[in-house]
Amino acid sequence: MGILGWIVLGLVAGAIAKLILPGRQGGGWIITLILGVVGALLGGFLGSVLFNVGLEDFWSIQTWLLAIGGAIIVLLIYGLLTKNRGRTTA
Numbered sequence: 001m002g003i004l005g006w007i008v009l010g011l012v013a014g015a016i017a018k019l020i021l022p023g024r025q026g027g028g029w030i031i032t033l034i035l036g037v038v039g040a041l042l043g044g045f046l047g048s049v050l051f052n053v054g055l056e057d058f059w060s061i062q063t064w065l066l067a068i069g070g071a072i073i074v075l076l077i078y079g080l081l082t083k084n085r086g087r088t089t090a
Contacts, residue, residue: 005058006037006041008058009040009058009063009064009067010037010038010039010040010071011033011037013040013043013064013067013071014032014033014034014036014040014071014075015032015033015036016068017036017068017074017075018075020072021072021075021079035075036071038070038071038074039067039069039071039074040066040067040070041070042073042074043067043068043070043071043073044063044067046069046070047062047066
């Protein structure tokens with residue numbers, strides 16, 4: 001899969017992950033989609049290390065599941081890191 005395929009996969013995976021994890025992660029849709037690309041890379045890496053499967057074909061269900069799973073992990077981590085930012089204490 002080429003770099004353009006990775007970007008499209010990550011953007012869609014980020015959008016799906018945002019639908020699965022609604023809430024206030026901060027940053028809006030742009031950050032969510034960028035985190036989706038990072039999550040797709042993470043999902044592919046974890047899939048190859050843990051399950052000996054990678055992101056082979058764009059239309060493969062395992063590719064999409066790994067990318068969405070990675071995007072969910074990245075969104076959860078990002079949400080934990082930015083949870084207290086933006087709050088003002090009186």
